[in-house]
Amino acid sequence: MxxxxxxxxxxxxxxxxxxxxxxxxxxxxxxxxxxxxxxxxxxxxxxPLPSVVEAVAEHVGAINRYPEMAASALTAAVAERYGVDPAAVVFGSGSVEVVSQLIRATAGSGDEVLFAWRSFEAYPLLVLAAGATPVRVPLNEDFGHDLDGFLERITERTRLILLCNPNNPTGTMLGHEEVERFLERVPSDIAVVIDEAYVQFNRRPDTADGVRLFKKFPNVAVAHTFSKAYGLAGLRVGYAIAPESLASALRKVAIPFGVTQLAQVAALASLRAExxxxxxxxxxxxxxxxxxxxxxxxxxxxxxxxxxxxxxxxxxxxxxxxxxxxxxxxxxxxxxxxxxxxxxxxxxxxxxxxxxxxxxxxxxxxxxxxxxxxxxxxxx
CATH class of the missing domain: 3.90.1150.10 (Aspartate Aminotransferase, domain 1)
Known part of the structure; x- marks a missing residue:
């Protein structure tokens, strides 16, 4: 002007x-x-499977309408699939957005978030975007998580710990017993997230089971996605299974209507075709x-x-x-x-x-x- x-x-x-x-x-x-x-x-x-394509096609004519924010049908299916309370299930546009919710719900300026490095490339970006401080814990010599190294870096500022299992990009996995021992030593007011984006490809019987850990420890949450095994990367739908207080906080920081109706329909059809x-x-x-x-x-x-x-x-x-x-x-x-x-x-x-x-x-x-x-x- x-x-x-x-x-x-x-x-x-x-x-x-x-x-x-x-x-x-x-x-x-x-x-x-x-x-x-x-x-x-x-x-x-x-x-995607033909049955999934067909389910999506049936709803294309309704894309002028907002999606159901609660994703009630999909929530019920996931809750039944894992034997958890539907109130514990929170959706987002892909597990990366779910992890972002977890970070923003627990950490802000002056707080710290711990994760292995190298691990998922978005972790430090999401932490910094939330105004918090990323703390990178070097991998061990076998390219896996050094859980003792995590314990050494916990401070009064630690608010969240991210464990990627299997770890992206190294592919290594965490054992269930070692994670249980780790969680017994982590202060109960620090949230620990088991990011299981690749859980369906993990064939180790001794691997850490995020949902079992969620059911045993009050500070554990799990992140899952429909992008990988289910082949819905282009539709963006993931979810967290989290303790009630944390799940409530996730809904407060979630993007409204972030999971489209087509994504919900495709995810539900994919669960039925597991x-x-x-x-x-x-x-x-x-x-x-x-x-x-x-x-x-x-x-x-x-x-x-x-x-x-x-x-x-x-x-x-x-x-x-x-x-x-x-x-x-x-x-x-x-x-x-x-x-x-x-x-x-x-x-x-x-x-x-x-x-x-x-x-x-x-x-x-x-x-x-x-x-x-x-x-x-x-x-x-």
Missing amino acids: KGYDVGELRLRKELSVIPDYKAGKAAPSATGGEDMFKLSSNENPFG AELGERVDWIVGERDFVVDSLKKKGWRVPDAEGNFLWLPLGAATVEAAQILEEHGILVRPFAGEGLRISIGGPGAADVIVKAVDALADKGLTGGAFEHASQEAAQR
């Missing part, structure tokens, strides 16, 4: 230290291309185990993987290795200076992964992830 001084907008100073969230690199085309596998995001490579979806999950787990076992036999140091992805700790060679893998037909998720996360893709992807990683060894791009050449590798 003429005669009016225009200065820079006044934004929150804290935001200047928050880096942008980096999504997995997109493939050259929307479909990924005939010769390219997009393995940079932890997506389910299969589309047996059929389970076959797809079994296939993905089989492909994951094939890739991990193949690479270990060749001498690669690959942590045991319990998600729908695997981790290659390549250190300084990470970025260059990601470029080489792209040249060999796969897009992966590089974490500069640390390692690569490779998601499991559709049919044919597993063989391409193994061959592409062979190319890294041929070029000497192994970082600290190559231990020895096995007899099988020597005979290739």
